[in-house]
Amino acid sequence: MTTNLVYLEQLRRSLVIAKKDLRIYYSKAPVVLGGLLIPAFLFLAFSIGKDVSLKALVPGLLGITVFAASTSLTPVVAPWETMSRTLERLISCPISTSTIIFGDMLASCMFGLAICVIPILVGVVTGVSITYPLVLAVAILLATLCFSSLGLMFSSPPTGMPQSAQMLSAVVRFPLIFISGIFTPLAEMATWGRGLAAISPLTYFTDLARHCLEGISYHPLWLDLLVLLIFTVLFLVVAMKLHERSMLKRL
Helix, strand or coil: CHHHHHHHHHHHHHHHHHHHHHHHHHHHHHHHHHHHHHHHHHHHHCCCCCCCCHHHHHHHHHHHHHHHHHCCCCCHHHEEEEEHCHHHHHHHCCCHHHHHHHHHHHHHHHHHHHHCCHHHHHHHHHHCCCCCCHHHHHHHHHHHHHHHHHHHCCCCCCCCCHHHHHHHHHHHHHHHHHHHCCCHHHHHHHHHHHHHCCCCCCHHHHHHHHHHHCCCCCCCCHHHHHHHHHHHHHHHHHHHHHHHHHHHHCC
């Protein structure tokens, strides 16, 4: 079998795993509602009372929704499968660890893409125009891949306790939300605040969303896309390496 055929076959197997994850984990009503309500209420709690237009609020709402949805279950899929003993059957198949992780990432990415339609529709219905739709589509796709890969890093410890992975995820996710320019634009931050924001991938997606919906951004468009791509590749490579080291320890 040629190299191209091998890659295509592994991709097909990753898609099968993604379909399995979507059916078992992501299709549950509490997960879907959580992907919508948690970011909505969190965003409202910090935006109500501020004298800003809806056009200025929608980019932040989109950012927090994509981030929350794409990182909601990737930290706990592997621990759940370890606890339910289904991982053993998966590993016994002719499939690599990287293929399994890539399939988990694709499922999370698809879930994030589906959920992000809601804040976009809210913005369109209320009169917010999308100035650069193609750029926004590329940014959302790249962000869901990036955030899903980040979530996979939290699931790498070989534990069968989903709550442990969820706790580790929360310790990182919530600080990233607050330092990423969602509630306070980068231009209004102090220098040290912008320094903190620079380490968060959510910062660059939120800046891209503002560029596409408001027509303004703090960083150049190319820089936001480049940094988001670098974060995506870095998180995915690290997640795969960590899972390759820990996968057999789950048995």
